[in-house]
Amino acid sequence: MGVFEEILKHPDELYPLLKLKMAVKQSEKQIPNEVHWCFCYSMLHKVSRSFALVIHKLEPQLRNAVCVLYLVLRALDTVEDDTSIATDVKLPILRAFHQHIYDSDWHFSCGTMDCKVLMDEFHHVSIAFLELERGCQVVIEDTIKMMGEGMAKFICKEIETIGDYDEYCHYVAGLVGLGLSKLFHYVGSEDLAPDNLPNSIGLFLQKVNIIRDYLEDINEVPKSRMFWPREIWSKYVNKLEDLKCEGNSEKAVQCLNEMVTNALLHVEDCLNCMSALRDHSILWSCAIPQIMGIGTLALCYNNYQFFQGAVKIRRVVTITVLSPYDVFSIFVFVHICTLGLAAVVFDQTNTKADVYGAFNDFVSIMKTKVDKKDPNATETLSRIEAIQRICRDSGTLNKRKLHIVRNKSAYSPILSNSQFLKLIKMETLWEILKYPDEFYPLLKVKMAVKEAKKQIPPDIHWGFCYTMLHKVSTSFSLVIQQLDTELRNAACVFYLFLRAIDTVEDDMSIAMDVKLPILRAFHQHIYDRDWKFSCGAGDCKILMDGFHHVSTAFLELDRHCQVVIEDMIRQTGEGMAKFICREV
Incomplete structure (x- = not known):
């Protein structure tokens, strides 16, 4: 029954859904009147509505700087991703991008759809950049300079080792974490974090994206993009594209599981980085992507369907995830969705307790999916248990509002509506004696029905x-x-x-x-x-x-x-x- 059926299954998500939808509209109202700022925020909503939502609670000076940083990064990424651009054209643009952002006349047509509009109208972003305080400009320039150099390096180099993989992720995402940390510090909202913490924030999210986007990257036209390190995938197949072949399903899942296990290495730093944040709006803007990231890994892990179609926590789908082993037997119902769970995450992530709770829940889901025959099972369990220990040691799990995993009764009634109403109408003493602990709740429900009708x-x-x-x-x-x-x-x-x-x-x-x-x-x-x-x-x-x-x-x-x-x-x-x- 589609969306309607999912709302029936999870009526407690309707209010967060409405609030999320209203938040989208509210954030759109914050778009300034100036043409260049109007272009920037409108484009941000188009290329990443979720990020536009995440930053809308930041104070204006910081929000403007983060908006510009994101758009410049998206523009740089558009140049890198466009496989139709000749290497001898692409490399100079990547290496000089930090200079182009000062030139309000510069633009370079590439990419597709909204990213092409961003590139064609890039002068609006440059004008907005030039209106930022000098301190913010320096942070953005330095970030773009290092990122452009790193991207140029890996245009000419394949990702062979795990060290290469970490280095590439540092250039394209770790530097983003470092840049944001410096912006938070510059505006006086946060202390300057040690470099390894915001770097891990970026590495974790980038590795989630690289894992999730395997099919999209491998099927890229005119040329595949390959970001999974040979050191990992060569243990399982001769060519990276062989992972999507049905005959390699067992090896493919084992490779996927090792990639997920590698990404889990960064979670401890991510949690430590977020635990040090003081500003609530900054915590919220950092926590939402991290929670959705760990949720995506929980969904991908040990899931061969991943190789049949891109697995994402999408805005139009609700997916019920049941462990192939013992989750059903203990009545743990987990559901990962976009419009459903994403709305709940946006609405109910308010404290550090919620962050620890979400991470604990998602790695607990992952733990139930570990196949002990998997060659990396021991390492995976070790990392999961380390994350669970950090979450427990925070001492906050019993203070949270956000719950990803609930018991069965929280999501679906043990009785259907017809059975439930039939039970309410039972008049025999025998039925009341059989379920004495249910009698008072049944009466309360019956009274609530009458009160609602009034x-x-x-x-x-x-x-x-x-x-x-x-x-x-x-x-x-x-x-x-x-x-x-x-x-x-x-x-x-x-x-x-x-x-x-x-x-x-x-x-x-x-x-x-x-x-x-x-x-x-x-x-x-x-x-x-x-x-x-x-x-x-x-x-x-x-x-x-x-x-x-x-x-x-x-x-x-x-x-x-x-x-x-x-x-x-x-x-x-x-x-x-x-x-x-x-x-x-």
Whole structure:
């Protein structure tokens, strides 16, 4: 059932999802009016919305410097990544890039899509750079100079040894960590960290990206990009591209596991670096990418599907990860997602306790996936246990708000809704005696249901919405009843729109040439009080026939909420239409 089903499975994620969506809109409002700054922040949202979100809490001086640093790095990376540029052209550009940033007339057309726009309009970034304080300019210039030299070095050199691998990652990412640390210190927010700590922050994230992007890099046209060190992959295959061949599945997974184990080397430094941060907004901006990084490794580890398609914590997918060994038996349900878990991570990562907790949870997931027959199992377990020990020794695990791993009851009820409601209606003494500890919670739920029904507004359209919500999902109507009125109304309307679009998708009697246009235009229909489409069965048919009531309620919401809901329905409709025409 797609997005709708996932929201049903994890209703506790709906509020963080809405907050994340609102945060995106709020960060977009921070875009300055000046043409060059407007270009910079608009481009940042296009080339990395997640990074734009991560830095939006920083104070303006630091946020501007970090924005410019990121765009200059992305531009430099675009030159390095474009395999169509001749080496004799590329090398001088990489080595002189730290000089080009001072030239407001310089640009170099390369790359594709948004990165091409960035390169074509690079003068806007240069103008913004020239408005920064001199101290920030020096930090950015030094970072770009060293990075350009390092990139140029590895254009002409393959990554043979693990030492080469670490050196390359230092040039393209460790220097970023060092540059950010110097910017944090320059503006007076943080002490200057020892070089090894921010360097490890960069190395860890770069190694996550290199592992995750194996297929994308190996299939690059016109020439493959190979960043996995020969010292590791040559133990398992003759050529790096052989890892994706089905006949090499066992060796491929062992190679992948060694790459993940290598990346875990940097986690201790990452945690020590973040533990020293004082400024909450800086901690938050550093912690989010690190948590998503360790989550990606947990998902990749011992996972042959990695070689069938890129494994990422994407914004459009929720993936349930179950250990092939003993996770199910102990009822640990783990789910790694984008819009779901990423929203929760963005919303609930507020303290160092949350950071330690997330790392502890993710490496615990990884630990359950270790196959003792794997040649690196002992080393992997040793590094995982070292990370767990650091997290435990922090003394903060019982103070956190963010939980990645929960027990089964936190994510999915042991009983289905129908079984649960049936149990509530049981009147025999025998049933009560069988489950005495459940009797009081059952009564409380029953009372909560009645209390929720009392909150139904007198307006006809809102009365229809909340009554329909109780009918199509009593559990969700209970979940949202404690929210403040504005948010509760928005969540109610959003849920009903999702149920309505899901009803259209699920109705097999609707001809394809009728269904597809409805799904793709559903985000427009929600603005039309006169629109309805009769389909579905039972309560869902009533919802579709009375859809004008939901549209009327939607039109009474705050404009900001309308935009968030419209955007999510548009994306949902497009996704549903896509998968109607193809198998999963």
